[in-house]
Amino acid sequence: MSGRDLAGRTAVVTGAGGGIGRALAVALAGAGADVVAVGRRTEPLEETCAAAEAAGGRARPAPADVTRPGAFAAVVDALPRLGVLVAAAGAVVRRPALELTEEEWDAVVDVNLKAAFFCAQAAARRMTGGGSIVTVTSLTQAVGIPTLAAYGASKGGLAALTAALATEWAPLGIRVNALAPGRIRTPMTARLLADPVVGGSVLERIPLGRPGEPDELAGAVLFLASSASSYVTGQTIAVDGGWLASGGVRG
Amino acid sequence: MSRLAGKVALVTGAGRGIGRATATRLAAEGAAVALVARRTEDTAALAAELAAVGGKALALAADVTDESAVEDAVARTVAELGGLDILVTCAAAPGASGPAEETSLEQWRSLVDTDLTGVFLACRAAARPMLTSRSGRIVNLASFHVVATYPQRAAYVAAKAGVVGLTQALAVEWGGRGITVNAVAPGPIRTERTSWFIRQDTGAAAGMTGRTPTGRIGEPEEVADVIAFLAGDDARHVTGQTIVVDGGWTRNAWWGSHPFPG
Numbered sequence: 024m025s026g027r028d029l030a031g032r033t034a035v036v037t038g039a040g041g042g043i044g045r046a047l048a049v050a051l052a053g054a055g056a057d058v059v060a061v062g063r064r065t066e067p068l069e070e071t072c073a074a075a076e077a078a079g080g081r082a083r084p085a086p087a088d089v090t091r092p093g094a095f096a097a098v099v100d101a102l103p104r105l106g107v108l109v110a111a112a113g114a115v116v117r118r119p120a121l122e123l124t125e126e127e128w129d130a131v132v133d134v135n136l137k138a139a140f141f142c143a144q145a146a147a148r149r150m151t152g153g154g155s156i157v158t159v160t161s162l163t164q165a166v167g168i169p170t171l172a173a174y175g176a177s178k179g180g181l182a183a184l185t186a187a188l189a190t191e192w193a194p195l196g197i198r199v200n201a202l203a204p205g206r207i208r209t210p211m212t213a214r215l216l217a218d219p220v221v222g223g224s225v226l227e228r229i230p231l232g233r234p235g236e237p238d239e240l241a242g243a244v245l246f247l248a249s250s251a252s253s254y255v256t257g258q259t260i261a262v263d264g265g266w267l268a269s270g271g272v273r274g
Numbered sequence: 275m276s277r278l279a280g281k282v283a284l285v286t287g288a289g290r291g292i293g294r295a296t297a298t299r300l301a302a303e304g305a306a307v308a309l310v311a312r313r314t315e316d317t318a319a320l321a322a323e324l325a326a327v328g329g330k331a332l333a334l335a336a337d338v339t340d341e342s343a344v345e346d347a348v349a350r351t352v353a354e355l356g357g358l359d360i361l362v363t364c365a366a367a368p369g370a371s372g373p374a375e376e377t378s379l380e381q382w383r384s385l386v387d388t389d390l391t392g393v394f395l396a397c398r399a400a401a402r403p404m405l406t407s408r409s410g411r412i413v414n415l416a417s418f419h420v421v422a423t424y425p426q427r428a429a430y431v432a433a434k435a436g437v438v439g440l441t442q443a444l445a446v447e448w449g450g451r452g453i454t455v456n457a458v459a460p461g462p463i464r465t466e467r468t469s470w471f472i473r474q475d476t477g478a479a480a481g482m483t484g485r486t487p488t489g490r491i492g493e494p495e496e497v498a499d500v501i502a503f504l505a506g507d508d509a510r511h512v513t514g515q516t517i518v519v520d521g522g523w524t525r526n527a528w529w530g531s532h533p534f535p536g
Contacts, residue, residue: 166527270422270524 028249030055033105035098037089037142038112040067042209043159045074046237047109047244052080054245056107059085061098090133092141099149107248108146109157110139115211120172128173135177140184143199147188153196157247158185160201160259162266182259189257198256200247205263206234230265277506279304283360284351286338286396289316291465292415293364295494296501297331298324303502305360306330308351312337330355338365338392348399360505361400361412363393368467369419369430382429389433390440397444401453408452413504414441416459416516421524434459438516445514454513456504461520463492487522 034051038044040062052058052075060068060075060082068084075082087094089112099105114134116127143156162168163175164182182201189199206225208216216222216234226234243260246252261267283300287293288309294316297307301324309317309331317333324331332354336343352358367388371377393414404410417434419427438457445455462468462482468491483490500519503509518524 162527167522167525168528268423269425 028054028245028251029107031057032107032248033057033059033102034107034109034248035059035061035085035102035105035146036109036111037061037095037138038110038159039071040064041071042211043113043204043207043237043240044109044111045071046240047111047159048082049075049078049080050238050241050244051107051109051248052076052082053078053241054249055080056248058082059098059102061085061087061089061095062112063088089138089142092138092145095138095142096145099145102149104152105146105149106152106154107157108143108150108154109159109244109248110142111159112138112142113159113211115171115174117170117174119170123173131173132177132180135174136180136184139181143184143188147192147195147197150195150197154198155248155252156188156192156197156199157244158199158201160185160203162203162205162261162263164201164203164259165267166270185259186257193256198247198252200252200255200257201259202240202243202247203259203261203263203267204235204240205229205261205266207240208234208236228266228269229263230269233264235262235264276304278360278502281305281359282308282351282355282357283362283505284308284310284348284358284396284400285362285364286310286336286392287363287365287415288320289313291364291467292460292463292494292497293362294320295498296362296364299495299498299502300360300362300505301329301331303506306355307332308347308355309333310336310338310347310365338363338396339387341395344392344395344399348396348403352403357407358400358403359407359410361396361404361410362501362505363396363412363414365392365396366415367430369417369427371429372426374426374428377429385429386433386436389430390436393437394440397440397455401444401448404453405448405451410448410453411505411509412444412453412455413501414455414457416441416457418459418461418518418520418524420459420516421518441516442514449513454504454510456509456512456514457516458497458500458504459516459518459520460497461486461492461518461523463494463497465494485523485526486520487526490521492519492521 034056036048039048039060060071062068065086072082085098087098160182161178164178185201283305285297288297289311301307311317314333314335321331321333334347336347367385416437419431420435423431441457
């Protein structure tokens with residue numbers, strides 16, 4: 024991947040305040056994109072932008088709650104042009120399905136599925152010269168994990184949404200693909216991976232033998248965001264250390 | 275139960291395991307069954323058992339990798355049982371072939387010959403009478419390894435994935451001429467081939483059960499149930515599909531004795 028492959032392109036990243044979203048924003052900025060970092064709170068976004076600048080790129084914070092479609096649309100409508108959207112905002116609730124409340128269900132589905140759609144819609148309306156939209160799905164789009172019913176449902180829905188939008192917006196020159204991270208070391212997974220029993224059990228089922236780091240998603244997102252993938256749309260790229268290929272069997 | 279009364283089925287690998295259970299099931303539903311295996315000890319005994327309960331079965335010796343033997347088996351089935359309506363390809367070599375980097379060309383060829391080329395030869399031979407009658411049901415045995423794999427069975431996994439591709443290709447090519455072609459992909463099933471492993475008091479055997487949402491190894495008859503569905507009229511509009519019969523194994527990402535993260 025050439026270092027300045029995205030030079031001159033504007034890339035909006037949601038969920039950019041931490042974890043995977045932050046790593047993707049920094050990667051895009053490092054590849055030359057003008058990054059607009061979206062998240063609810065300003066302070067983490069500023070940290071992301073500082074990291075982007077440290078990587079030699081440009082980024083600015085744009086605080087907005089993605090679950091309010093109008094708030095996100097206002098961010099993209101203010102941009103002179105838009106080439107890339109990476110919808111990385113995500114929420115998780117771990118709760119046995121028998122105990123899951125309507126509020127918890129809505130909280131997860133609102134961020135992971137509804138917000139992803141309205142962010143993609145607002146972005147696509149601005150992508151008059153074509154563009155690339157990358158959604159962030161999950162292993163749970165393909166396999167089940169107990170206590171993650173709402174999360175799995177939202178990510179499965181997001182995978183279907185990705186395929187639907189890819190076909191609908193292909194004539195507009197807008198490509199839509201999904202990045203499916205496996206076990207990645209982020210604040211969202213820190214507790215799980217740190218648990219001596221559960222964490223060990225999770226790790227020994229990854230063929231590459233370790234969790235991924237957020238910056239290991241950089242290559243895939245740069246590929247999907249750039250013209251390197253100009254004939255790729257509607258696809259999911261799993262970045263999971265081999266998890267899905269093995270079904271989590273110990274090597 | 276006579277859902278398949280008047281039908282003629284040919285089952286390869288019919289001597290043991292899933293093939294045997296399938297032949298028994300199809301016979302119980304009223305089909306006359308040609309039992310194909312390399313040797314006829316097991317299939318002759320099964321044919322006698324089926325005949326004893328009013329069934330009609332014919333034990334035929336054929337190695338599925340032998341083109342003319344497969345053609346002969348189909349020809350004898352048509353001649354002696356009056357036609358061919360259903361083909362089920364269960365013949366397969368044991369899956370474990372050791373580390374991929376040490377797998378010899380001979381091992382690879384032998385496994386692909388039996389598990390993939392053998393399926394093609396049986397499908398091709400069976401399709402001729404089916405195309406003539408513009409009616410047929412073919413069910414091929416794949417494996418859950420086409421979805422998620424174990425180490426040290428590269429040739430097997432490749433061959434079984436080939437069976438899924440072959441199933442799709444034949445379904446598309448013959449669909450307009452009355453033949454449906456589907457595959458069944460079993461997970462861990464209790465057969466003669468897996469019993470040594472299941473009997474062992476090892477973590478691996480317990481792990482196999484533990485990660486299956488239904489909490490147990492499948493029985494050959496449970497695979498035969500799905501094959502019988504695909505072989506019958508209820509599935510007449512189903513073609514090109516692979517149905518995984520694994521108790522949920524390949525859809526589960528969390529198992530073991532430790533608690534779920536709350």
